[in-house]
Amino acid sequence: MRRSLSGFAFALTLVVPGLALAAESWGLINEETARFEAKVVDVLCELTGDCPDHCGAGTRQLGLLTDEGRLVLVLKNQVPFAGAAEELFDFCGRRVVADGLFSTNRGHKVFALQFVRAVPDGEWRRANRFLLGWAERNGVDPKSKEAKQWFRNDPRVKARIAADGRLGLGLAADQEYLNR
Amino acid sequence: MKTASGAFLAGALVLALSAPSTAATPERVSVTGEIIDSWCYLTEIMYPEGSAHHECALWCAAGGVPVGLRADDGTVYIILKIGDEATSVANPRLMKIQSHEVSVEGDVFMRDGFNYLVIDRVANDAGIVNLTHDDYGIQPSGE
Numbered sequence: 001m002r003r004s005l006s007g008f009a010f011a012l013t014l015v016v017p018g019l020a021l022a023a024e025s026w027g028l029i030n031e032e033t034a035r036f037e038a039k040v041v042d043v044l045c046e047l048t049g050d051c052p053d054h055c056g057a058g059t060r061q062l063g064l065l066t067d068e069g070r071l072v073l074v075l076k077n078q079v080p081f082a083g084a085a086e087e088l089f090d091f092c093g094r095r096v097v098a099d100g101l102f103s104t105n106r107g108h109k110v111f112a113l114q115f116v117r118a119v120p121d122g123e124w125r126r127a128n129r130f131l132l133g134w135a136e137r138n139g140v141d142p143k144s145k146e147a148k149q150w151f152r153n154d155p156r157v158k159a160r161i162a163a164d165g166r167l168g169l170g171l172a173a174d175q176e177y178l179n180r
Numbered sequence: 181m182k183t184a185s186g187a188f189l190a191g192a193l194v195l196a197l198s199a200p201s202t203a204a205t206p207e208r209v210s211v212t213g214e215i216i217d218s219w220c221y222l223t224e225i226m227y228p229e230g231s232a233h234h235e236c237a238l239w240c241a242a243g244g245v246p247v248g249l250r251a252d253d254g255t256v257y258i259i260l261k262i263g264d265e266a267t268s269v270a271n272p273r274l275m276k277i278q279s280h281e282v283s284v285e286g287d288v289f290m291r292d293g294f295n296y297l298v299i300d301r302v303a304n305d306a307g308i309v310n311l312t313h314d315d316y317g318i319q320p321s322g323e
Contacts, residue, residue, distance in 0.1 A: 028223050044260045044268070047289040047296055048206075052266075059267040061246050061260060071292045073258065075219045075246055081236070082243030083219075085269045108222045108256065108293060130243065151239035160238050160275055166318055168234035168279050168308045177313060 023114050028103035034111070035099045037119055038064035038072065040091040046071060055092035058133075062088045064098055064111070074098075076112035077127035081151045084113045087127040095119040100127070206287035206298070213251035214310055215277050217241065218258055221250060226320045230310030233319045234279040241278055244269040249284070249297060257288065257297035281306040 023033040043063045045051035055062055062085050064072040074084040088096075099115040113127040134150045135142035146153050165174035217240040220228035227233060229250075241247050246268065249257040260268050268274075286299040317323055 026225075028225070043258075043296065044266060044298075047260070047291060048298065050266065056266070056269075058244075059269050061258070061268045071294075073246070073294055075222070079243065081239040081245070083240075083245040083269065085244050103223050105224060106222050106256070110219070110222050112219075151243065154239070154242045156270065156272065156275060157238050157242045160278075161235065166235045167231040167313050169231055169311075 023100050026101060026112070028101060028105075028112075030104040032102040032104075033100075034102050035097060036064075036066060037095055037097050038066045039095050040088050040093065041065045041071070042092065043071070043073065055089050056085075058086050058089045061085060062092075064096070072098075072111050074113050075110045077130055078114050079128050079130045079150075082130040084127060086130045086133050087113055087116060091116070091118060096122075099124075206289050208286075209288050209297075210283065210285050210303070211249060211251045211255075211257065211297070212283040212304075213249050213255075213257075213281070215259075215274070215280050215282060216248045216250045216256075217278075218246045218248035218256070220319075221248060222256065227312070227316040228319075230279060230312035231308050232312035232316035234308065236319045237278045238275060241275045242270050247271070247274045247278070249282070255295060257295045259297050259299060262299040263301070277302070277305055279308045279310070281309045 023035070025031060040055065041063050042051060042055035043061045045055065046063065046065065061083070062074060064074060066072065074088065076082070077084045077087045095118070097117050097119060098113055100111055100113045103110050103112070115124050116127055117124045131147060131150065132142050135144070135147040138153070138155070140146045151157060165171045167173050167177060214229065216228060217233070217237040219240060220226055220233065220236060226236065246258050249259060251257065259274065262271065262273055265271060265273060282302055283304040284299045285301045285303055286297055289296045289298070
């Protein structure tokens with residue numbers, strides 16, 4: 001019960017009542033704040049016509065298709081080391097207002113989503129639903145330290161590091177490096 | 181036969197109408213390069229290559245940040261599919277080759293400044309050959 005209440009309280013923090021906060025600077029290279037309307041699309045579907053239900057329900061990279069026909073790839077959400085598929089897939093095929101940051105570097109203009117709402121009058125929500133989903137999938141309180149450090153506790157990551165080490169060169173290479 | 185033709189035409193019409201109007205024509209490619217995390221590489225928020233960045237690249241791949249391939253000529257590709265697996269969010273196969281030097285064959289779709297890669301085949305996997313940890317530590321902390 002305690003966990004349920006805690007989860008509910010955390011879920012409330014996903015919704016931002018009233019006006020959204022403006023996109024927060026992350027100090028990125030050539031950073032620009034942006035708020036624009038677009039349709040949520042499955043990028044692979046958009047390019048190839050291979051279109052599963054619900055844009056793959058969180059299994060595919062998603063984009064924002066503007067009225068001008070420009071496809072904006074969304075690389076990030078607000079959660080450390082996490083992408084945006086889980087923030088957007090329930091808007092699949094629908095128009096949203098996206099609020100976040102562009103960064104232009106190395107010849108590419110990338111977008112990080114910070115807030116999103118459905119057009120015309122959906123409630124703003126923070127782009128941090130990944131964390132709630134991760135906590136549910138892994139049976140932990142979304143406000144726990146374990147969830148906040150999800151990347152250190154993710155079983156898929158732990159399995160890869162157990163197999164190949166933190167450097168990816170084998171456990172002996174890790175040991176040799178860390179001893180130095 | 182007439183009915184079958186009609187059904188075929190109707191089906192073709194439905195497919196044509198449901199397919200994205202902007203579907204692009206791909207270019208067939210063979211590419212060699214390093215599997216990267218697209219966000220860290222393109223924003224340079226930290227040192228983003230090789231063994232120094234391997235752990236962080238695993239975190240980002242598990243978190244669903246698009247996995248990319250930086251070709252030897254510097255071109256960056258965003259991987260949308262590998263083999264029969266159309267999953268490009270936390271795909272275990274991509275996590276397994278994160279930071280590796282690979283040679284792949286597939287189709288590239290160019291759209292609005294990005295090269296999107298659909299990989300048919302990984303022809304070679306040389307493992308991690310870009311040994312950067314002595315110079316950059318383990319990112320992002322640099323320990």
